[in-house]
Amino acid sequence: MTRHVEPPIGRLIRRHRLRRAMTQTALADALAAASGNRSVSRDQVSRWESGGRVPGPYWRGWLGAVLDLPRQELDRAAAEARAARLLTIAGVPTGRSY
Template identity: 50%
Template sequence: MISPAPPYRTQLGPLLVRHRLARGWSQRRAAAELCAAAGVATLSRHEVSRWERQRRVPGGFWLGWLAVVLDVPPMVLAEAAARTRRTGPSAVGGSGRRGAPAARPAGRAGGGRARPRPGGTTRGGGARAAANR
């Protein structure tokens, strides 16, 4: 059996997951506990998920409250956050979306907006566009 990585080598995402699950909390519960402790109602479970998947790294404000809520020494979280920032999001999370291409396919120009057709109409629009014609 492989032992878990020592806390001083762990990146932030796995560290947060381990401590959250040790308390039996969902991501929603962790977000609620953080909001209650910080007195801020703007943190969602989606942001907790981003931190755990290492798509984002929390700043000093949230690292401090994570230390309080998860009962982890602040220095451990700060070092894990610094390690995660150095290695970047691809070290754990990959491309971020399942099945998503790494880059935009070649041959498609522009921002994906419909171009005007002669007569001032655009392509598509479904039933709403048909009803307005």
């Protein structure tokens, strides 16, 4: 049985979104309003939280602004998520439980 593992960046985004009592749609709307970029959607937020995608530098900047998170914290969590993904793709057990 495979257990779903939430990546560090996804956990961080979800935790701070929920602290603000925001839905994924509300976060996407807030990101679009703050950035002026309507390309972000609830589906994108969901992919970030589930680990399907890691937000790039552009969206990490706006996530930091909207969720009041330090950019360095988001960058560090994104780097951890990418490293874990590479290890998983390579078949290396990480021994981490996110």
